[in-house]
Amino acid sequence: MSKIIDGKAISEQIKREIAAEVANMIDHGQNAPHLAAVIVGDDGASKTYVASKEKACHSVGMTSSVYRLPESTTEAELLQTVEFLNNDPEIDGYIIQLPLPKHINEEKVIAAIKPEKDVDGFTSVNAGRMQLGLPCYIPATPNGIMELIKRSEIETSGKNVVVIGRSNIVGTPMAILMSRKGIDSTVTLCHSRTKNLPEIVRHADIVVVAIGKQGFLTADMVKPGAVVIDVGIHRIEDPTSPKGYKIMGDADYDEVAKVASMITPVPGGVGPMTIVSLLQNTLKAAKGEVYPK
Numbered sequence: 001m002s003k004i005i006d007g008k009a010i011s012e013q014i015k016r017e018i019a020a021e022v023a024n025m026i027d028h029g030q031n032a033p034h035l036a037a038v039i040v041g042d043d044g045a046s047k048t049y050v051a052s053k054e055k056a057c058h059s060v061g062m063t064s065s066v067y068r069l070p071e072s073t074t075e076a077e078l079l080q081t082v083e084f085l086n087n088d089p090e091i092d093g094y095i096i097q098l099p100l101p102k103h104i105n106e107e108k109v110i111a112a113i114k115p116e117k118d119v120d121g122f123t124s125v126n127a128g129r130m131q132l133g134l135p136c137y138i139p140a141t142p143n144g145i146m147e148l149i150k151r152s153e154i155e156t157s158g159k160n161v162v163v164i165g166r167s168n169i170v171g172t173p174m175a176i177l178m179s180r181k182g183i184d185s186t187v188t189l190c191h192s193r194t195k196n197l198p199e200i201v202r203h204a205d206i207v208v209v210a211i212g213k214q215g216f217l218t219a220d221m222v223k224p225g226a227v228v229i230d231v232g233i234h235r236i237e238d239p240t241s242p243k244g245y246k247i248m249g250d251a252d253y254d255e256v257a258k259v260a261s262m263i264t265p266v267p268g269g270v271g272p273m274t275i276v277s278l279l280q281n282t283l284k285a286a287k288g289e290v291y292p293k
């Protein structure tokens with residue numbers, strides 16, 4: 001049976017470290033780091049995410065503000081809010097919660113975010129800087145996975161890493177980060193058009209599965225002793241649970257856990273790390289660590 005990579009416990013430890021840094025800043029007469037979030041419309045999942053981000057900010061002593069705009073907000077109005085946040089010296093970093101309503105062009109809005117305040121790491125400037133290995137904000141999920149790997153002391157140098165899924169916010173940045181100098185893995189990026197995917201995955205020492213399909217990664221695809229990082233989050237109906245649903249990942253957990261040496265559970269693996277990553281980026285923004293103030 002594999003060892004569980006406890007993302008919840010690791011995220012709590014990182015939160016304690018952040019809280020200590022924030023307390024230290026305040027002791028030295030500085031302001032608490034300030035994260036703002038913009039949410040447009042009434043999407044239930046987005047409201048839950050933003051509420052969790054707010055709660056996490058408060059738990060480490062940071063300031064948070066939330067701009068709640070109606071579904072009917074026009075693109076021009078949202079761009080005005082972005083402009084306001086770009087120029088407000090009180091706000092160190094901010095996020096625009098996605099998805100946006102269909103009548104708003106997401107790319108255009110993201111392009112308007114000042115890279116210095118883009119703590120989601122979604123702008124082309126931060127994505128480009130990440131690829132070049134320059135100081136930047138790394139998107140929350142890949143940043144959280146890198147922390148899990150580091151803090152679980154998983155050997156990466158010379159290892160074969162297979163990333164399944166090529167999204168801009170998870171798969172592609174993971175492939176870049178794992179092949180960087182200092183991490184030194186050999187990376188294969190698989191996607192929906194990959195041929196012989198199970199065969200490729202069977203060569204992996206580390207598998208990162210971020211394909212968005214529940215139970216996609218089965219035990220027969222996993223080399224005995226491999227490390228499995230599961231990025232999937234799926235809400236599956238379950239009349240036996242008090243909530244009426246359970247959360248499952250992209251891996252067939254029970255079977256894969258019998259083969260892997262280490263595995264992230266869902267929930268409690270990658271998920272709790274993503275919010276902590278946002279806090280880490282906000283702290284960096286407040287300290288001017290990425291873009292000196």
Ligand code: GUN
Binds near residue numbers: 098
């Ligand atoms: N929607 C789902 N995940 C995210 C995220 O990490 N950031 C933002 N802004 N929106 C999201």
